[in-house]
Structures are given as structure tokens and as C-alpha cells.
Amino acid sequence: xxxxxxxxxxxxxxxxVAKLREHxxxxxxxxxxxxxxTLTGEGLAEVLQGASVVVDVSNSPSFADxxxxxxxxxxxxxxxxxxxxxxxxxxxxxxxxxxDRLQQxxxxxxxxxxxxxxxASGIPFSLVHATQFFEFMKGIADGSxxxxxxxxxxxxxxxxxxxxxxxxxxxxxxxxxxxxVVEVAGPEEFRLDEIIGKGLAAKNDPRTVVADKDARYFDAxxxxxxxxxxxxxxLGEIRFGDWLAAQAK
Numbered sequence: 001x002x003x004x005x006x007x008x009x010x011x012x013x014x015x016x017v018a019k020l021r022e023h024x025x026x027x028x029x030x031x032x033x034x035x036x037x038t039l040t041g042e043g044l045a046e047v048l049q050g051a052s053v054v055v056d057v058s059n060s061p062s063f064a065d066x067x068x069x070x071x072x073x074x075x076x077x078x079x080x081x082x083x084x085x086x087x088x089x090x091x092x093x094x095x096x097x098x099x100d101r102l103q104q105x106x107x108x109x110x111x112x113x114x115x116x117x118x119x120a121s122g123i124p125f126s127l128v129h130a131t132q133f134f135e136f137m138k139g140i141a142d143g144s145x146x147x148x149x150x151x152x153x154x155x156x157x158x159x160x161x162x163x164x165x166x167x168x169x170x171x172x173x174x175x176x177x178x179x180x181v182v183e184v185a186g187p188e189e190f191r192l193d194e195i196i197g198k199g200l201a202a203k204n205d206p207r208t209v210v211a212d213k214d215a216r217y218f219d220a221x222x223x224x225x226x227x228x229x230x231x232x233x234x235l236g237e238i239r240f241g242d243w244l245a246a247q248a249k
Contacts, residue, residue: 001053002025003028003053005055006056009029011162012162015166017029031058041082049086051077057094063106065109065110069108073113076117077117084123090125090126091177092175096132098132102224106219107218126172126180128168130160130171132158133160144215149207150209152193152196158189167236185233187238193209199244202244
């Protein structure tokens with residue numbers, strides 16, 4: 001079947017396109033790089049012709065509150081309208097474990113709006129909620145840095161490799177619409193401050209990580225289990241230590 005991957009040239013999207021093609025699907029990457037712009041609608045009608053499934057793994061280029069809200073509201077509205085006109089029968093979107101618990105954050109408020117639009121669209125859908133990616137650990141550190149110190153709440157997190165995220169989204173795209181959320185996570189649980197410290201040390205990053213119970217996560221306060229999936233989450237296979245070792249090669 002034809003599967004259009006919005007954000008198909010990015011970290012997750014490019015891996016997803018490759019996995020879908022390996023399984024015999026016609027996977028088409030769609031992004032500004034390929035002439036498709038969900039913010040303006042450019043190229044959407046053309047790329048969606050004959051598509052059975054649309055997978056949205058795109059992300060906002062800016063995390064500023066107003067910009068990220070505008071991105072997800074506008075792009076999702078345009079995409080869903082084009083899908084309805086093209087007769088798409090399954091919309092899959094990648095979102096984040098804990099989105100509903102992180103509403104103090106402008107980014108996660110925007111993701112919630114995206115999900116609400118999808119639920120109200122009338123198009124059969126599946127939402128994949130993933131925990132944070134190993135690849136984004138440095139981004140978390142950068143957003144929590146003050147001088148040479150990284151302040152992070154000592155809360156639990158169960159991050160995962162982008163390869164496992166792409167595999168989970170691929171399973172959702174190839175399956176029937178769930179009309180709900182599937183949670184996916186890594187195979188191991190860590191403390192946020194400790195895993196970030198390990199990742200920085202592996203890169204010889206000189207910053208010091210400090211556990212601070214009042215530290216915020218993208219402007220949101222955290223409880224111990226805010227970032228963890230619920231029971232029944234699908235677990236990836238790649239362990240953090242193995243992923244780190246592979247990065248060093």
C-alpha cells in the first residue's frame with residue numbers, strides 16, 4: 001500500500017521510510033525538502049493521491065510557545081483536510097508519552113492540540129506515544145544548562161533508540177487503526193539526571209549534572225513518574241549502553 005510519511009526526511013521519518021519499503025510498501029517521504037509543506041499546503045494534494053495511510057512524524061522547527069502551537073495547529077489542520085479529500089483511511093501520528101501530564105509546557109500543549117484535531121477529524125487514526133529518544137539526550141541537557149551546570153529533576157525516564165521508535169510507528173502504519181494510543185518505551189528505566197550524565201561523559205562533555213527536584217522539563221514541573229509509560233507499553237530492544245557504544249564507532 002502507499003504510505004505517505006510527513007517529515008519523511010528527518011531522523012525518525014527517514015528510518016520509517018526505509019523500514020516500510022523493506023516490508024514491500026510504497027513509502028513516500030514528504031517534507032519541504034521534497035516539495036511538500038504542511039504549513040502552506042503546498043504539494044499535499046499531489047503527494048496524497050492514491051495513499052491509504054499517512055504517517056505524521058514532523059516536528060516544529062521552533063519550540064517557542066506561539067511558534068510551536070501555530071505549527072502543529074496549522075499543519076495538522078491542513079493535513080487532515082487534504083487526507084479527507086484524498087480518501088486516506090488511516091492517519092498515524094507520533095507523539096510523546098506523558099503529553100497530557102506536561103501541559104505547563106507550550107510544546108506539549110501544542111502536541112495535545114494536534115492529538116485533539118486528529119481525534120475530531122473523523123479519519124480513522126492511531127497515536128503512537130514514545131518516550132524520549134536517546135538521540136535527544138543532549139538536547140535535554142542543553143535546555144537545562146546554566147553556565148557549566150546541567151540541572152535536572154531526579155525523576156524516572158525510560159528512553160528509547162530512534163530505530164525502535166521507527167519500528168513501532170511502522171507497525172502502527174501497517175496495522176489497523178486503533179482509535180487510541182499505543183505507548184512505546186525503551187527496555188530500561190533510568191533516573192533522568194543520571195542518564196544525561198552518562199551521555200555527556202561518553203562525549204567528553206565537561207558539564208556537571210546536578211540533581212535538582214525543582215528543575216523543570218521544557219517549562220513543566222515533573223513528578224517521579226511523569227515521563228514513564230503506563231503498564232502494557234511496547235518495549236524496544238536497543239539498550240542505552242549498546243546505543244552509546246555504537247555512537248563511538
